[in-house]
Amino acid sequence: MELSFYKYQGTGNDFVMVDNRSQVLSKNNTNLIKQLCDRKFGIGADGLILLENSEVPTDDFKMVYFNADGRESSMCGNGGRCIVAFAHFLDIINEKAVFTAIDGVHEAVLQNELVGLKMSDVERIEEKPEAVFLNTGSPHHVIFTKDVDGTDVEKEGAAIRNSENYKSINGTNVNFVEYLDEATFKVRTFERGVEAETLSCGTGVTAVALAAYATGKASEKTIHLQTPGGQLAVSFEPGENGFQNIWLTGPAKMVFKGSISC
Numbered sequence: 001m002e003l004s005f006y007k008y009q010g011t012g013n014d015f016v017m018v019d020n021r022s023q024v025l026s027k028n029n030t031n032l033i034k035q036l037c038d039r040k041f042g043i044g045a046d047g048l049i050l051l052e053n054s055e056v057p058t059d060d061f062k063m064v065y066f067n068a069d070g071r072e073s074s075m076c077g078n079g080g081r082c083i084v085a086f087a088h089f090l091d092i093i094n095e096k097a098v099f100t101a102i103d104g105v106h107e108a109v110l111q112n113e114l115v116g117l118k119m120s121d122v123e124r125i126e127e128k129p130e131a132v133f134l135n136t137g138s139p140h141h142v143i144f145t146k147d148v149d150g151t152d153v154e155k156e157g158a159a160i161r162n163s164e165n166y167k168s169i170n171g172t173n174v175n176f177v178e179y180l181d182e183a184t185f186k187v188r189t190f191e192r193g194v195e196a197e198t199l200s201c202g203t204g205v206t207a208v209a210l211a212a213y214a215t216g217k218a219s220e221k222t223i224h225l226q227t228p229g230g231q232l233a234v235s236f237e238p239g240e241n242g243f244q245n246i247w248l249t250g251p252a253k254m255v256f257k258g259s260i261s262c
């Protein structure tokens with residue numbers, strides 16, 4: 001089979017994007033999806049995303065996300081921003097979108113190369129002695145440190161991701177965070193399913209912004225996150241039952257398109 005694909009990146013978190021409205025790619029083909037994401041034997045990406053027709057009549061499309069290991073996983077914030085840019089490229093949407101992903105319905109707004117994505121509400125934030133844990137569509141362990149550049153993200157991230165504490169939820173993503181000022185944090189993320197540090201993680205920086213506010217390290221309701229792949233912003237409304245109206249905003253760009261024999 002000859003598969004047409006598009007390659008997108010959102011602050012360096014990169015994805016193979018497939019227009020699967022006519023079901024060209026099977027979701028159960030874990031080995032093929034893993035191979036397509038392989039940087040030596042395939043196209044190369046942190047994940048693969050299918051754009052499909054949604055069963056929900058008010059949706060513009062449906063998003064199905066797979067990590068680079070070929071397995072379908074929980075929500076991907078940067079991937080969500082990239083699929084909105086892809087839907088615009090395919091003429092499915094104009095400047096606004098509504099779509100369903102694994103964690104529910106998302107709204108999005110596109111302005112040139114910037115995509116704002118409304119994330120799921122977050123009700124529960126677990127403060128541990130050394131870290132904060134929360135689920136922003138995907139599970140995130142957040143550690144505040146004084147020296148994020150000096151942190152061995154691969155080693156320390158893998159140890160926490162595979163720790164006994166998170167076995168029951170198939171592991172967690174791990175974010176290392178440095179305070180720059182009350183509205184700005186530097187973040188590096190180890191992603192489960194990629195099993196490595198990625199250049200940025202959308203649900204990860206969302207978790208960082210909410211964790212910073214919940215623990216009193218941030219006082220603003222719009223937080224700027226500096227990742228190795230670029231800048232993202234997260235705005236939110238804190239309430240009695242956690243956080244609502246959470247928006248993740250940043251660039252999303254097509255890098256190239258092609259076809260591959262598989």
Ligand SMILES: N[C@@H](CCC[C@H](N)C(=O)O)C(=O)O
Pocket residue numbers: 013067073074075076077078079138139173191192193194200201202203204
């Ligand atoms: N890169 C993503 C997160 C993707 C999901 C994650 N690896 C998991 O399996 O939990 C993002 O931008 O949010």
